[in-house]
Amino acid sequence: MKNLCLITALIAVPAFGQMFRGNLEHTGVYNATGVRQFNRVQWRFETAGRVISSPVVAGGAVYAGSTDQNLYAIDQETGALKWKFHTESWVTSSPAVADGTVFFSSFDGTFYAVDAASGKLKWKFETEGERRFAHKRLHGLQPSGELIGDTWDFYLSSPAVYNGAVYFGSGDGNVYALDAPTGALKWKFHTGDVVHASPAISGALVIVGSWDGILYALQADTGKVAWQFQAGVDPKIGNQQGFQSSAAVDNGVVYVGCRDSNVYAIDLKTGQKKWAVNNGGSWVITSPAVNDGKVYYGTSDTGLFHALDAATGAKLISFDAKFPVFSSPAIAGSTLYVGSFDGKLHAVDLKTLKPLWDFTTEASKQNASALTGADGRLDFGKVIRFLFVDEMNAGVVKLFATGSVVSSPAIDKDAVYFGSTDGAVYALK
Numbered sequence: 001m002k003n004l005c006l007i008t009a010l011i012a013v014p015a016f017g018q019m020f021r022g023n024l025e026h027t028g029v030y031n032a033t034g035v036r037q038f039n040r041v042q043w044r045f046e047t048a049g050r051v052i053s054s055p056v057v058a059g060g061a062v063y064a065g066s067t068d069q070n071l072y073a074i075d076q077e078t079g080a081l082k083w084k085f086h087t088e089s090w091v092t093s094s095p096a097v098a099d100g101t102v103f104f105s106s107f108d109g110t111f112y113a114v115d116a117a118s119g120k121l122k123w124k125f126e127t128e129g130e131r132r133f134a135h136k137r138l139h140g141l142q143p144s145g146e147l148i149g150d151t152w153d154f155y156l157s158s159p160a161v162y163n164g165a166v167y168f169g170s171g172d173g174n175v176y177a178l179d180a181p182t183g184a185l186k187w188k189f190h191t192g193d194v195v196h197a198s199p200a201i202s203g204a205l206v207i208v209g210s211w212d213g214i215l216y217a218l219q220a221d222t223g224k225v226a227w228q229f230q231a232g233v234d235p236k237i238g239n240q241q242g243f244q245s246s247a248a249v250d251n252g253v254v255y256v257g258c259r260d261s262n263v264y265a266i267d268l269k270t271g272q273k274k275w276a277v278n279n280g281g282s283w284v285i286t287s288p289a290v291n292d293g294k295v296y297y298g299t300s301d302t303g304l305f306h307a308l309d310a311a312t313g314a315k316l317i318s319f320d321a322k323f324p325v326f327s328s329p330a331i332a333g334s335t336l337y338v339g340s341f342d343g344k345l346h347a348v349d350l351k352t353l354k355p356l357w358d359f360t361t362e363a364s365k366q367n368a369s370a371l372t373g374a375d376g377r378l379d380f381g382k383v384i385r386f387l388f389v390d391e392m393n394a395g396v397v398k399l400f401a402t403g404s405v406v407s408s409p410a411i412d413k414d415a416v417y418f419g420s421t422d423g424a425v426y427a428l429k
Contacts, residue, residue, distance in 0.1 A: 021200075026247065034414065035415065043079025054418070062427070069087050106156075132194065157196050194210065200248060261281050283301070305320075344405060
């Protein structure tokens with residue numbers, strides 16, 4: 001009877017699969033050994049575009065998208081191509097894998113479900129169209145009367161699979177819930193702007209932020225608003241507003257970064273702010289990692305990586321990456337991994353945030369020094385002129401030429417996987 005009850009209980013537990021940040025709560029914590037001491041590159045898989053997408057590991061394969069318009073399935077052990085699936089635009093979302101299906105978005109405005117083993121299309125769902133966040137005089141740029149699309153808005157919302165439904169945001173301003181087996185629309189919720197943050201799910205609530213500066217808690221079964229939290233809004237140039245960071249939920253608290261330069265802790269049940277930590281005008285694009293009573297996140301302009309006390313928001317220790325950090329941290333055991341814009345993956349000790357080792361892409365070795373000041377930090381003057389939108393866009397391309405690691409690492413067993421704007425997916429051991 002005990003064995004029968006155990007079997008019944010196991011069957012009753014829903015299968016949530018593998019997805020962005022390692023779990024539905026997006027805490028960034030992986031049950032894996034990881035790479036405490038770097039030994040070798042296990043493999044390097046090349047695509048024909050930039051890999052902004054964060055990899056997901058499931059069933060012996062590594063799944064990741066590329067700006068060459070493809071989603072790739074790569075053999076986890078050998079790095080050989082298993083299959084690729086072509087879309088009509090960039091694939092910069094992290095896929096989710098559940099029940100033999102890979103779910104992901106493309107900038108072509110379509111959400112796809114493909115067979116995990118073969119890469120064949122199961123179904124697709126057309127949204128109302130993708131776009132980037134746009135604002136007049138965005139970043140103070142010209143032309144002054146033109147709606148300027150944000151070149152830093154290069155991530156797409158990564159899906160979460162929960163209780164037979166798949167949830168994701170879109171540039172059309174909607175949060176969608178689709179039936180995972182069929183792609184039929186269960187509900188959609190319209191926000192005030194682009195939704196490229198990735199939904200976290202906890203307590204039957206879908207937690208996701210929009211570029212309208214609001215963090216929403218939606219009931220997973222109906223899409224009705226449980227609560228909403230208003231962050232800062234920048235009506236003048238739109239530079240300091242919007243949730244590009246995805247929320248993490250731990251112990252009944254939602255932790256999330258914002259372009260208003262704050263990291264927030266919000267009560268999951270009520271939506272009330274517990275604390276906020278300001279980062280002096282520097283965006284918080286990374287999705288925080290939460291582990292053992294601490295919150296970890298990186299900043300943009302300052303290139304700093306911080307650990308906060310989860311209960312109070314007090315700053316504990318910091319690590320200086322020297323280049324902007326958009327990559328979201330991943331934790332395995334006593335090691336934290338995070339990428340930076342200069343083409344490095346950093347492995348740091350979880351307790352001290354002192355470096356254990358860095359991996360530098362070949363593009364970084366060739367190109368990063370040309371953009372670096374005497375203090376070892378990114379010299380924005382060598383990259384971007386903050387006058388005309390075309391100059392901003394060209395500057396981001398320069399940065400990407402360093403093999404930037406804006407992809408968030410995934411950890412499985414004794415290896416760490418991540419993408420680079422040099423076009424490659426890496427497996428390190």
